[in-house]
Amino acid sequence: MMSAETSYSPPAPNKVLGNDDLVGEILSRVDSPTTLVRAAAVSKLWLRVASDRAFLRRFRARHPPRLLGFYVTGDWMPRPEFVPTNTEVISAASLRRAAGSVLHAFPEFSSPGVWDSRNGRVLFDHGQAPAAPDRYHAALLPDDDLVPSRGDDSVLYLFHAKGDKLSVWLRRMGDEQQLVAGEWVLRDTLSVKETCGHLVEPGPELASVVGVGDNAEFAFLEMGVGDNYFVIYLHLGSRKAEKVYQRDPDNDDIIQVHPFMTVWPPVFPSLDSDEELRLG
Structure with missing residues (x-):
């Protein structure tokens, strides 16, 4: 006792x-x-x-943050196509249903496009007819092969694909989101053939950058020859490369890839007046 x-x-x-x-x-x-x-x-x-x-x-x-999938869109594609890549967090079926439900919300005669995808959110636009090739006006860059990537802590990255070389440059921005004085700094460079040549037979131009991740974590490269063109996912840190999408051989438009990432920061439950947990 x-x-x-x-x-x-x-x-x-x-x-x-x-x-x-x-x-x-x-x-x-x-x-x-x-x-x-x-x-x-x-x-x-x-x-x-x-x-x-x-x-x-x-x-x-x-x-x-993890890559859950990506949208493929092009100037004359009737609708964006969503491709799930990470089924460890959410099943591929759930991802396809979520992506499809958004796209089916647009009228059948419209041509929705993806302007941007960031932090689990997607910005769409749509019109009455297929989009014109000059619809996108985002930035004036010195070369068509430069693709910008947003970075944390006011850093801007640029991907440059030329010949066998893929280069990643960075430059820090000022407090007013203006580029500070100084030179671009080469952060990374690699051989496209050595990293991705075992996956796809490269064409004369080897590769083009069609999408990038924030903080220059990864890139999507389009490679191929003839009717066999593929999108390659390349993680810059690990040098891991894999085929994730095959282009329709009848579609020779310029395509863009928009990564779809997990949401950050998470949206937590909140307390209501009765001090009970509810989703906010």
């Missing part, structure tokens, strides 16, 4: 799940921001730990 002087010791799980530091260690090991949001709904303590800014910085470093 327990005496009055004997202090009560809570069960071990309560000690763990009620400790901010231990909960933080547990939450930092979940596999995705989606799972983190679900875990945050367990209790107010877990929500407080998961939504803490310092914790989110550590979580992002361990689980950087």
Whole structure:
């Protein structure tokens, strides 16, 4: 029989799940921001730990945003095509349903296009007729083979494909989002043949850059010859390359690839007037 002087010791799980530091260690090991949001709904303590800014910085470093898929669009393509690439976070069927439901919302006679895709959101436009080739006016660059990539901390990257060489340049921007004085710095360079030549028979121009990821993390290259043109996903850090899309041989338009990434930061539950967790 327990005496009055004997202090009560809570069960071990309560000690763990009620400790901010231990909960933080547990939450930092979940596999995705989606799972983190679900875990945050367990209790107010877990929500407080998961939504803490310092914790989110550590979580992002361990689980950087992932590529879920990409949209392929072209000047004369009737509709963008969505291609799922990462089924570890969301199933390919779910991704296709989500992407398809958005595209089917446009009238059949319209020609929706993808202007941009960022942080889990897609910016569409649509018209009454197929888009004209000069619809896009985004930036004036010194060479048609330069493709810009947005970067964190006010950094601008440029991808340049010429011959066998793919180069990535960077330049930092000022507080007013103006380019500061100084030269472009070469961040990375690689041989297209050595990195991607085993996947596709290269044509005379070897490769063109049709899409890039933020912070110059990856690039989409179009390579091929004759009727066999493919889009290659190339991760710059690991040099991993793989074929992810084959162009329709009857379509010789210039295409663009827009990556579709996981959302960051996650949207957490909030507390209503009754102090109950609900999705915000």
